[in-house]
Amino acid sequence: MVNRHGGGASLLDDPELLHRIAAAVRRAVPADQPVSAKMRLGTQDDGLAVACAQALAAGGVGELVVHARTKAQAYRPPAYWARVADIREAVAVPVVANGEIWSLADALRCREVSGCDALMLGRGMVADPGLALDILAYDTGRNQAGRGLSAETLGALLRVFWLRVQERVVPKYRAGRVKQWLNYLRKRYPLAEAAYAELRAENDARLLMARLCEVFPSMQAESMAATA
Numbered sequence: 001m002v003n004r005h006g007g008g009a010s011l012l013d014d015p016e017l018l019h020r021i022a023a024a025v026r027r028a029v030p031a032d033q034p035v036s037a038k039m040r041l042g043t044q045d046d047g048l049a050v051a052c053a054q055a056l057a058a059g060g061v062g063e064l065v066v067h068a069r070t071k072a073q074a075y076r077p078p079a080y081w082a083r084v085a086d087i088r089e090a091v092a093v094p095v096v097a098n099g100e101i102w103s104l105a106d107a108l109r110c111r112e113v114s115g116c117d118a119l120m121l122g123r124g125m126v127a128d129p130g131l132a133l134d135i136l137a138y139d140t141g142r143n144q145a146g147r148g149l150s151a152e153t154l155g156a157l158l159r160v161f162w163l164r165v166q167e168r169v170v171p172k173y174r175a176g177r178v179k180q181w182l183n184y185l186r187k188r189y190p191l192a193e194a195a196y197a198e199l200r201a202e203n204d205a206r207l208l209m210a211r212l213c214e215v216f217p218s219m220q221a222e223s224m225a226a227t228a
């Protein structure tokens with residue numbers, strides 16, 4: 001919808017328009033507040049990627065996040081981190097690399113290829129909510145990097161997630177939302193994998209949560225099952 005109306009990624013066909021938008025936003029926002037932008041590499045191809053980044057920087061954007069894929073590439077691997085390096089070399093503002101960072105090893109390779117220290121994590125953070133902590137542990141020389149979250153912490157996060165789902169999602173879709181997250185978590189966490197394998201066909205949120213509370217006791221079984 002956004003793209004069909006000339007917004008979103010389709011703006012990447014028109015660097016001059018990007019420049020005008022960035023400049024207008026920069027003028028409208030108080031000088032002491034930062035203005036940042038996030039871009040893909042292009043719509044159909046990445047031919048205008050550097051021009052777009054330069055247009056945004058010239059318009060006054062103080063930091064630029066680059067999702068290292070075109071709109072046409074959607075979310076398909078790989079992400080083209082080397083193109084982020086081209087952009088980083090072409091603009092003076094800090095550049096943040098984004099796309100296809102699922103693990104500490106990916107983060108380190110992305111940094112190496114893109115030349116960016118700063119990273120933005122998308123689905124990798126959904127699949128492993130401990131990923132940013134892993135990277136921080138690595139950066140600060142602590143040796144727990146790579147261990148992942150404990151079952152207790154994961155259970156506490158699932159608990160908060162379930163509370164949010166109840167606030168925002170109508171009952172018949174609640175089990176689906178929880179399973180959707182389990183489907184991400186299972187790539188990294190064997191307990192989530194086991195729970196997903198057992199519960200993938202369970203559409204009754206109440207039963208689903210009761211069983212999950214057994215797998216993850218820190219979800220606090222009684223209160224969770226009671227609210228399902």
Ligand SMILES: Cc1cc2nc3c(=O)[nH]c(=O)nc-3n(C[C@H](O)[C@H](O)[C@H](O)COP(=O)(O)O)c2cc1C
Nearest residue numbers: 038067079098099100101120121122123124125126
């Ligand atoms: C749960 C979720 C919410 C997102 N919300 C936004 C958003 O509000 N604005 C945006 O530009 N991108 C958003 N994205 C896209 C990510 O910022 C990122 O560009 C994209 O997921 C590619 O990175 P990845 O390969 O690490 O997932 C979102 C992604 C996820 C998974």
